Amino acid sequence: MKKRLGIISLFVLLFIAFIVVWNFSYQTGLEEAYIPIEKTATHSYIPSERGVFERSEFALEYANMPIDKNHQRTLDSYYDNRAYHGAPPSIPHTIKDEKSLGGNTCLQCHENGGFVERFDAYAPVTPHPEMINCRQCHVAQNSETLFKPANMAKVHAPKVGVNNALIGTPPMIPHQIKMRENCLSCHAGPAAPKEIRVMHPERINCRQCHVPTDRLVTEIKAFTRTNSYNNE
Amino acid sequence: MAKLSAMTAAATMFPGILFASEQEEGIPDGANLDWKKGPCRFCGVGCGILVGTEKGKAVAVKGDPNCSVNKGLLCVKGYHQTMCVQSKDRLTHALVKKNGKYVQTPISEALDLVASKMKETIAAHGKDSVAMYTSGQSTIPEGYVASKLMKGAIGTNNLDCNARLCMASAVTGFLTTFGADEPMGCYEDIDHADYFITWGNNMAEMHPVLFSRMLEQKTRRGAKIIDFATRTTRSSTASNRSILFEPQTDLAVANAICNEIINNGWVNKSFVEKHCNFSKGLTNIGYGTEDKFKFKDKPEKIDFAAYKEFLKDYTPEKVAKYSKVSVKDIKYLASIYGDPNKKVVSYWCMGMNQHTRGTWMNNLVYNIHLLTGKISEPGNGPFSLTGQPSACGTAREVGTFTHKLPKGVVMNEKHRRLAAKIWKVPYERIPAKPTYHATEMFRAVDRGDIKFIWTQVTNPLVSLPKTSRYRPGMEKDSCFVVVSDVFPTPTSDVADVILPASWHIEKSGLYGNSERRTQHWDKMVEGPGDTTPDAWMTIEVAKRMGYGDLFPYSEENHVEEIYNEYRQFHEGKKHGMAPLEVLKKESGAIWPYVDGKSTQWRFNEKYDPACKEGSDFDFYGKPDGKAVIWQRPYEPAAESPDNEYPFWLNTGRVIEHWHTGSMTRRIPVLHKAMPSAYVEFHPEDAKALGIRNGENIKVTSRRGSCVLPASINERGLPTKGQVFVPFFDENMLINDVTLDAFCPISKEPDYKKCAVKVEKA
Numbered sequence: 001m002k003k004r005l006g007i008i009s010l011f012v013l014l015f016i017a018f019i020v021v022w023n024f025s026y027q028t029g030l031e032e033a034y035i036p037i038e039k040t041a042t043h044s045y046i047p048s049e050r051g052v053f054e055r056s057e058f059a060l061e062y063a064n065m066p067i068d069k070n071h072q073r074t075l076d077s078y079y080d081n082r083a084y085h086g087a088p089p090s091i092p093h094t095i096k097d098e099k100s101l102g103g104n105t106c107l108q109c110h111e112n113g114g115f116v117e118r119f120d121a122y123a124p125v126t127p128h129p130e131m132i133n134c135r136q137c138h139v140a141q142n143s144e145t146l147f148k149p150a151n152m153a154k155v156h157a158p159k160v161g162v163n164n165a166l167i168g169t170p171p172m173i174p175h176q177i178k179m180r181e182n183c184l185s186c187h188a189g190p191a192a193p194k195e196i197r198v199m200h201p202e203r204i205n206c207r208q209c210h211v212p213t214d215r216l217v218t219e220i221k222a223f224t225r226t227n228s229y230n231n232e
Numbered sequence: 233m234a235k236l237s238a239m240t241a242a243a244t245m246f247p248g249i250l251f252a253s254e255q256e257e258g259i260p261d262g263a264n265l266d267w268k269k270g271p272c273r274f275c276g277v278g279c280g281i282l283v284g285t286e287k288g289k290a291v292a293v294k295g296d297p298n299c300s301v302n303k304g305l306l307c308v309k310g311y312h313q314t315m316c317v318q319s320k321d322r323l324t325h326a327l328v329k330k331n332g333k334y335v336q337t338p339i340s341e342a343l344d345l346v347a348s349k350m351k352e353t354i355a356a357h358g359k360d361s362v363a364m365y366t367s368g369q370s371t372i373p374e375g376y377v378a379s380k381l382m383k384g385a386i387g388t389n390n391l392d393c394n395a396r397l398c399m400a401s402a403v404t405g406f407l408t409t410f411g412a413d414e415p416m417g418c419y420e421d422i423d424h425a426d427y428f429i430t431w432g433n434n435m436a437e438m439h440p441v442l443f444s445r446m447l448e449q450k451t452r453r454g455a456k457i458i459d460f461a462t463r464t465t466r467s468s469t470a471s472n473r474s475i476l477f478e479p480q481t482d483l484a485v486a487n488a489i490c491n492e493i494i495n496n497g498w499v500n501k502s503f504v505e506k507h508c509n510f511s512k513g514l515t516n517i518g519y520g521t522e523d524k525f526k527f528k529d530k531p532e533k534i535d536f537a538a539y540k541e542f543l544k545d546y547t548p549e550k551v552a553k554y555s556k557v558s559v560k561d562i563k564y565l566a567s568i569y570g571d572p573n574k575k576v577v578s579y580w581c582m583g584m585n586q587h588t589r590g591t592w593m594n595n596l597v598y599n600i601h602l603l604t605g606k607i608s609e610p611g612n613g614p615f616s617l618t619g620q621p622s623a624c625g626t627a628r629e630v631g632t633f634t635h636k637l638p639k640g641v642v643m644n645e646k647h648r649r650l651a652a653k654i655w656k657v658p659y660e661r662i663p664a665k666p667t668y669h670a671t672e673m674f675r676a677v678d679r680g681d682i683k684f685i686w687t688q689v690t691n692p693l694v695s696l697p698k699t700s701r702y703r704p705g706m707e708k709d710s711c712f713v714v715v716s717d718v719f720p721t722p723t724s725d726v727a728d729v730i731l732p733a734s735w736h737i738e739k740s741g742l743y744g745n746s747e748r749r750t751q752h753w754d755k756m757v758e759g760p761g762d763t764t765p766d767a768w769m770t771i772e773v774a775k776r777m778g779y780g781d782l783f784p785y786s787e788e789n790h791v792e793e794i795y796n797e798y799r800q801f802h803e804g805k806k807h808g809m810a811p812l813e814v815l816k817k818e819s820g821a822i823w824p825y826v827d828g829k830s831t832q833w834r835f836n837e838k839y840d841p842a843c844k845e846g847s848d849f850d851f852y853g854k855p856d857g858k859a860v861i862w863q864r865p866y867e868p869a870a871e872s873p874d875n876e877y878p879f880w881l882n883t884g885r886v887i888e889h890w891h892t893g894s895m896t897r898r899i900p901v902l903h904k905a906m907p908s909a910y911v912e913f914h915p916e917d918a919k920a921l922g923i924r925n926g927e928n929i930k931v932t933s934r935r936g937s938c939v940l941p942a943s944i945n946e947r948g949l950p951t952k953g954q955v956f957v958p959f960f961d962e963n964m965l966i967n968d969v970t971l972d973a974f975c976p977i978s979k980e981p982d983y984k985k986c987a988v989k990v991e992k993a
Contacts, residue, residue, distance in 0.1 A: 046949050050469040060451055165901040167265070167284065167292040169311040172901060203305075204447050205470065208440040211308045211888065211905040220904045223897040225962065227725050228321045229334045 051127065051181025052206060055188075062188040062201035071121055075160060075195040085157040086176060088137040093119055095140055102134030110134075113191050122191035127182040160195045163213070170209040177212060269296055269819060270753030271743045272310045273369075273736040274890045276618030277439050278745025279306055280819040283314060283737055283756050290314035290737060290757050299819035301419060301749065307440040309890055312899045317735050317757075319898040321720055324761030327730040334730065339762040342729055343769065346686070347776030349712050349729075353684040359388040363673055363682045367689035368395035368620030368627040371741030372750075373794035374688065374767040375626035377783065379638065381770055384655040385779040389634045389642055389667045390682070394690040395620060395627030396670035397697075400980035401585040402616040403628055405594020408531075408977070409602075409860050411853025412806070413628055416834040417577070417613035418747040418822060422446055424611025425577040427568050429458045431597060432482065432583020432984075434948075436467040437887035439581070439617055443467065458568070460485075461583065462882060462984075463912075463956055464949035475565070476951050479880050479985045481555035483589055484866040486596035487546035488555075489566045493603050494540055498570030500605030507849045508602050509856070510534045512542075512863035519588050519870035519973040523675050527976035534863060542863050556951075569600050575611035576601075581619060582884065586984050591977035592864035599861045608836040608849060618746040619891075625744015625751075629807075630798065635666035638801040642666060654800050655782065669979035671697070671972050678705025686714040688766050689733070693723040694892035694962050697981040698972040700936035716766055719894045722962050732763045739765035740791040742815070748822045749830075752815035767794065805842035806852065869985040870973030873953065877933060877987035879917075880954040883966055884984075886947060893960035909961035910943035911990070914952045918944045921990065928993040931955065933986055936968035939993045955990060959983070 081089045096105055109116060109123035116123050126134075158174035165172060186192060188201040203209075265284035272279045280299025284292030293311055297304035326342030327334040337345075353362050366378050370393070382391040406413045422428075422445045435443040447470060449455040459471040460482075468474035477485060493499060513529040520527070548562040555562075569576055578601065584593045597614050598607075606612040618624055631638050638654075640647025642664055652659035668676050674696060676682045685706075696702050706713055706726045715727035718735045738759035742752045764772075767790060771783045785793045792812055799809045802823070810821035810830075822830035826841045833839040835851050843850035844857065851859040873880055888906040889896040896902045911929050913921075923929060925944045930937055940957060950956045957966040971986040 046464060046466075046469065046945055046947070048946055049466045049948075052466070053470045056447075056451065056470075165312050165315065168294055169292070170308075202448070202451060203444065204451065205436060205440065205444050207466075207887070208307050208436070208444055209305070209311060211312075211901050213901065213904055220907045222900055223893075223903045223907075225321070225720065227720055229323070229327050229720060229730070 048177065048181055052183060053204060054127075054182045055125075055184040056204045059184065059188070059202045059204050062184065065190065068115075068122070068190055071115070071190065072194040073121070073124070073191060075193040078193045078196075079157045084152075085155045089124075091135075091138050091140045101132055103132035106134045107132065113189055115190070122189070124191040125185040125189060127180045127185040131179075172211050172213040173207075174213055265292055267294075268737075268754065268756045269298075270737065270756070271621060271745065271751040271820070272306065273313050273621060273895070274309045275439060276368075276620055276623055276746045277301060277441050278621060278743065278747070278749055278751060278820070279310055279441050280751070281306065281310060281313075285756055288757055290317065296819055301745070301747070301820070302441045303445075305441055305444060308888060308902060308905070309896060309899075310441075312901050313895075314737065315900065316719075316895045316898040317738070319719060321898075322760060323717060323719060323724070323730060323732040324763060325732055326762060327727075329728045339732070339764060340772075342731060343772045344776060346714050346729055346731070347773045349714075350684055350686075350773065351777055353712065354386065357683050359386055360390055360667060361682060362386070362388065362684040363390035363392075363668065363676075363686070365670070365673060365685060365687045365690065365692065366391070366393040366627075366632050368393060368398065368618070368623030369689045370626045370632065370766065371622060371739075371743060371791075372626050372630055372798065373741065373791050374765070374770070375622075375630040375632045376638065376794050376798045377767050377770045377774070378688070379630060379632055379636075380655055380782065381774045381779065383637065383642070383662050384651065384657045385774060385777070385782050387661040387663060389663050389665065390673070391632055392634045392668060392670045392673050393627050393632040394670065394692065394695060395623045396633065396980060397695060397983075398582060398585060398619045398980070399623045399628065400633075400669075400978035401587060401590025401594055401975050402618075404591040404975075404978040405598065405616070407853075408529075408591060408862065409595055409598040410835070410851050411855075412834075412851075414624055414748050415613070415615050415746065416608045416836075417610075417615055418749075418832045419445070420832060421577045421611050421613055421615065422449060424575055425449070425455060426574045426611070427456050427458060427576045429460060429565070429568065429576060429578045430467065430471075431578060431580040432461050433580050433617070434461070434463075434465040434467045434884070435579060435617075436470055437465065438619070438885055439579075440887060442579075442617075443470075458565070460565070462880075462951055462954065464951075466887075466947070473564075475557060475561045478554065478556045478951070479882065479954070480587075480589075480869040480872075481551070481557075481866065482584070482587075483593060483596060483864065484546055484551045485555050485557055485562060485565075486593070486600065487543060487864075487866065488548050488551040488562050489569060490596075490599050490603055491543040491546045492548060492563055492566035493570045493600070494543065496566070496570060498566075498572070499603050500572070503605030503849070504536075504603060504861075507851060507858055509854075509858045509860050510536060510539045510863065511860050512538075515865055516867065517976045520671070520976055520979065521870060521971070521973045523679065524672070525976070529977055539861065539863055542865075546866075569604050569606065572604075576606055577611065578614045579617055580615075581617040583984065585616075585978075585980055586982050587980075588870050588973050588975055588982045588985075589864070589867060590975040590980050590982070592862070592975075595860075595862040595864050598859070602859055602861050608833050608840075609838075610833065613833075616746070621745065622743040624746060624748065625742065629744055629802070633666075634668055637662070638798060639807075650801070654797065657782065671974055671979065671981055674702040674705060677711050678702060678708070680708070680710040682711060684712045684714075686716070687723060688716045688770075691717070691721040691723045691892040691894055693726065694721065694894075694959070694965060694967065696972075697967055697970040697983055698935050699965055700968040701972075703968075716769060717894070718763075719898060721892065721894045722965075731769055732761060733769070734759040734763045734765045738763065739767075741765075741767075742791070742795060745820070749820040750809055750815060750823060751820035752812065754816075767791070870982065871934075871971055871986045873987045877989045878953070879988050879990060880950075881931065881933065881966075881969060881986050881988040882950060882954055882956045882984050883959045883970060884956065885960065886958045889958070889960035891960065892962065894962075897960070909940055909958050909964045909966065910946075911940040912943045912946070912948055912950055912956040914950055914954065915944055916952055917955075918942065923990075923992065930991050930993040931957065931966070931969055931988050932991070933969045933971070933988045935971065938964055938966050938969050940964045940966070955988065 163171035279302035280296030295304040457471040716731040737756040810825040837843040888902040
């Protein structure tokens with residue numbers, strides 16, 4: 001008798017469990033299939049401001065880094081590598097894998113820099129590592145000859161030491177900063193051209209003291225107002 | 233400073249920084265410069281500058297390495313400040329309007345006219361028909377003689393200043409909580425704090441030198457910066473954490489932080505028991521948008537239990553719903569303040585002060601610091617920043633507000649007697665009732681109650697809220713307008729007499745910065761034409777009005793003479809000012825200056841000799857030495873977005889320009905970097921409205937409109953449903969759009985919140 005009661009209650013329990021489970025799965029099955037859409041920002045977040053602080057975690061290292069006098073880049077070679085002032089630099093070396101995207105190849109050296117034995121030089125650091133299709137803008141130089149020579153005049157690149165508004169004031173920024181918002185990537189570290197290497201990378205907030213002068217492509221006239229009482 | 237060549241000039245710009253020879257190429261050689269020290273002309277940080285002069289012209293500026301404020305560093309404005317002096321439209325001679333045209337007039341004749349007009353007006357309409365409106369950029373002597381002329385000589389309280397528009401809520405916050413104005417700590421707190429929490433404050437652009445000191449602590453010591461704001465800015469991008477809130481809900485979030493602190497047992501019980509009282513004031517206190525608005529708070533003592541009960545409405549869960557700050561973030565903020573092992577400094581400026589509940593908001597942040605006992609010690613404390621170089625030194629300490637005297641307030645007989653004694657005037661002459669605060673003063677001009685107004689060192693027709701009312705008001709013939717300034721401005725455009733003022737380095741003077749530091753400078757260059765220091769013009773007018781015996785100062789030495797007279801007001805351990813000899817030698821000194829020493833942390837017995845012995849902490853501004861924890865609720869803004877006007881309008885500044893831009897826009901470098909104002913959108917709002925970057929947009933409120941180019945994802949990123957406009961541009965007057973609602977206690981207008989609609993222009 002006891003054995004039978006036990007078996008019956010076991011089945012009753014199983015039956016109740018079945019009803020509960022079945023009900024639960026039925027109810028949840030009634031709900032609409034729903035995949036939450038994570039809202040991703042369609043914009044990058046104030047790029048002209050954010051980039052400034054991007055490599056600031058290396059600032060102290062940059063400040064303490066000894067200068068490798070034998071492997072310094074010059075501003076001349078920096079400009080030589082560009083079709084004109086402000087153009088994306090071309091790739092002055094052979095490329096390991098033609099089919100690869102920058103994330104796998106270029107960034108290995110150009111994300112954080114470092115000495116490259118093969119080229120006997122420090123790899124320059126990109127100011128925009130988040131853009132990984134490098135060769136969308138940067139072309140290789142595979143030939144020394146030209147199809148036809150052209151007369152394109154090179155825009156004069158800014159010089160060093162002449163960008164101060166007053167004697168001794170911090171030099172103004174003589175170039176556009178779009179895609180080059182991160183100052184430290186070009187102005188600090190062993191690959192920075194020696195003429196423009198900042199001596200105080202630990203200051204981080206560069207634009208506290210350095211004003212951009214080349215913000216717009218069109219010339220900005222001096223401040224004027226309609227009412228002036230002089231010479232009246 | 234010895235004469236230095238330009239080469240070394242560049243090399244010494246930044247102490248400890250060497251420049252490679254390649255980097256100095258092109259810097260002109262052989263300039264023989266003479267360097268003189270002074271404070272910077274612009275913001276309230278009060279950086280020490282050295283100005284290099286050559287052949288009587290200022291040609292270079294560098295940071296003063298001996299100044300503990302900035303340690304040799306400046307910002308874009310500081311480095312280029314002297315470039316505005318030589319602007320082509322500089323006001324060099326007095327101009328008097330005759331038949332609608334400005335006629336160049338000898339300065340003495342113009343001052344004759346000002347004095348006779350003032351006298352005539354008083355004779356015909358009474359003392360309260362003339363007014364003076366000065367500035368937090370006035371030097372200490374300038375503010376002092378203005379106060380002496382109006383309150384001591386003429387006998388009217390019709391004196392207010394533009395600091396009402398920026399610091400009044402900070403003052404009433406300090407007075408209601410501590411009974412004594414100005415921060416207890418100093419900038420050295422930055423070197424000790426573990427956390428910097430900035431409340432509605434974009435320090436990277438507005439107080440860049442202090443921000444650079446914070447960044448230095450962040451990289452070197454791992455200190456953390458938390459940005460709590462309504463807009464994502466350069467400061468947010470440099471911070472460890474950026475937390476955004478819905479405008480006006482900072483009141484609720486601050487209360488929620490206190491609630492968390494109490495519920496988690498993070499209250500510093502012995503500190504609160506020994507050094508704090510609890511009080512509540514009136515609620516539903518209005519917004520002051522109507523003329524002749526009056527309000528007087530009725531403080532009432534409460535106990536801790538009642539305060540705790542009140543905070544039940546401010547649980548993180550309830551507040552998260554309308555503040556749009558997540559529960560997690562509120563608890564995170566509370567846990568920083570609540571951790572007894574973390575030192576925290578709170579910074580704020582206009583976000584909290586330009587607020588229809590500005591006094592309350594200041595009180596609430598003090599509550600957090602008082603509950604946790606994190607106050608008045610190195611690295612711990614609330615710190616109210618200022619916007620103008622002498623908002624503290626002149627407006628607040630000399631007291632160029634309608635209710636103030638150099639020491640105390642006009643309502644207090646003892647204070648009036650002291651002022652009368654030092655000024656040598658009959659005590660009855662100083663009226664006991666305050667008259668017009670800034671906004672009401674210009675309303676009175678519009679109404680025709682004020683028939684003569686003299687503005688100095690300020691540009692109200694760009695900086696007042698709702699200029700759409702006050703510009704036509706000042707243009708009316710009922711009021712004779714005198715404007716002293718260095719450059720023409722929209723305010724001088726409506727003047728009957730324009731007086732040519734000396735700029736900063738063309739006169740001697742004293743400023744007082746945010747950390748109670750008094751700074752002196754000597755005249756460095758000659759001003760052009762008839763330009764005259766503002767203090768001297770006030771004195772000359774006073775003499776012409778027959779008050780010569782009250783102003784016995786000499787033209788060459790008036791700054792020194794006035795300062796020595798003024799110092800008598802503050803004698804004692806609580807506010808003693810450093811003697812001039814010290815200020816001439818050093819790069820400023822912090823008051824209370826006692827026994828030859830600056831007091832860096834007030835109210836703490838260890839550092840402040842004015843504290844009672846054995847008190848540990850003594851908030852001696854209050855009779856019982858106890859600070860007040862205020863019960864202040866959340867109340868909505870004066871105007872919130874609705875169907876017709878769906879956007880919040882927030883206004884502010886940019887790093888390149890200072891206030892109304894009358895100086896910085898005449899500095900070519902800064903103008904070119906930021907040539908015009910703009911209206912900033914959240915990218916999603918811009919997309920929904922089909923607005924592209926640079927497109928002209930008309931921003932309209934119930935008061936007026938303004939057309940500006942759109943700016944999307946450039947300098948800053950307002951939250952969705954909010955637009956931001958900087959106010960520096962006199963060609964795009966956003967203050968035609970803003971609302972003149974103010975904090976009923978401080979009378980400081982709220983420039984950060986009103987409702988607008990936007991459309992393509």
